[in-house]
Amino acid sequence: MRAFKWGVLGGGQMGYAIKSGAVKAGVIRGSDVIVSDPVFEKESYEAKWKSFGAKCKEDNKEVIENAKFILLSVKPQILPEIANELSKLQEDQTVISVIAGQKLDKLESLCGKAKVVRVMVNTACSIGHGAAALCANEAVTKEDFQEIQELFNATNGAVDILPEKGFDAFTALSGSGIAYVYMMAEAMADAGVHGGLSRDYATKVAVQTILGAAQMAAQTEKHPAVLKDAVTSPGGCTMAGVRTLEKLGYRSSIIEAIIATQERCQNF
Structure with missing residues (x-):
C-alpha cells in the first residue's frame, strides 16, 4: 500500500x-x-x-x-x-x-x-x-x-x-490550440483599444465574444460556417471584415500553425 x-x-x-x-x-x-x-x-x-x-x-x-x-x-x-x-x-x-x-x-x-x-x-x-x-x-x-x-x-x-495515432493531432488542435485562441482574444482587444475602448473593457468584450461563439457552436451543433453566415449580411460590415481576413490568410495561418505544432510533436 x-x-x-x-x-x-x-x-x-x-x-x-x-x-x-x-x-x-x-x-x-x-x-x-x-x-x-x-x-x-x-x-x-x-x-x-x-x-x-x-x-x-x-x-x-x-x-x-x-x-x-x-x-x-x-x-x-x-x-x-x-x-x-x-x-x-x-x-x-x-x-x-x-x-x-x-x-x-x-x-x-x-x-x-x-x-x-x-x-x-x-x-x-x-x-x-x-x-x-x-x-x-x-x-x-x-x-x-x-x-x-x-x-x-x-x-x-x-x-x-x-x-494513439491521433495524439499528435489532438495535441496540436487542443493542447496548443488554446494558446492560439488567447492570441486571437489579445488581438481583438488591441483592435478595440485602437477604436477608443479602454484596455480592460476591450478585453472583457473580446473574451465574452469568443465565449459566446464557442457556446453557440457547442449548443446548436451547427457547422461553424453556418454560424458565420448567420451574422454576415450581404454588403455588410461583417463581410468587409471577412474579406480582409481572407486576403490576409486568416484561416490558412491557423491551419498552418496547427500543422506545424503537430509536426513538432512528431519530432520530439
Whole structure:
C-alpha cells in the first residue's frame, strides 16, 4: 500500500492545473497528493501546491516510492535526466503521462515495471472546461483506467478515448490550440483599444465574444460556417471584415500553425 494515491513529477502549470482542478471538483483530496519539482523556485512552488493541501518535495525519489498513480508532467527534454529514477517504478504503480510527443512504447521503456496511460489535456482543466484524450498500454487494468478517466471527466468539458495515432493531432488542435485562441482574444482587444475602448473593457468584450461563439457552436451543433453566415449580411460590415481576413490568410495561418505544432510533436 503506497502512502499517497496521487503523485506528480513536475510542479509546473499543467500538473498544477490537473490536480488543482481535480481537488476543486471534489474527486481527489489535496492531502492524497505528493509532488516533486527540483527546478522551480521553492517558495512560489510550495505556496501554490500547499494551497490545496498537497505534500511538496524537492526529490523525485519520494514521489516514485510513495505514490500509486504518478502524473508525469515534465518537459520532454527532462526525461533523460530522470530516466534512472523512473526505472525504479513497480508493477503496482501507474504512470499518467501528459508529455507531448512521447509515445507509449517510449514511456514503457523508461518507467520500469509500471503500467502507462498517455493523456493530452489543455490548461482549461483547472476550471473544469478542458478537453482531454486518453490511451493506455495493455497492462493497465480496467479499474485503474476507470479511476483515471473519472479524474479527467471531472476536470474537462470533453474526454475521449483516442487511438494513439491521433495524439499528435489532438495535441496540436487542443493542447496548443488554446494558446492560439488567447492570441486571437489579445488581438481583438488591441483592435478595440485602437477604436477608443479602454484596455480592460476591450478585453472583457473580446473574451465574452469568443465565449459566446464557442457556446453557440457547442449548443446548436451547427457547422461553424453556418454560424458565420448567420451574422454576415450581404454588403455588410461583417463581410468587409471577412474579406480582409481572407486576403490576409486568416484561416490558412491557423491551419498552418496547427500543422506545424503537430509536426513538432512528431519530432520530439
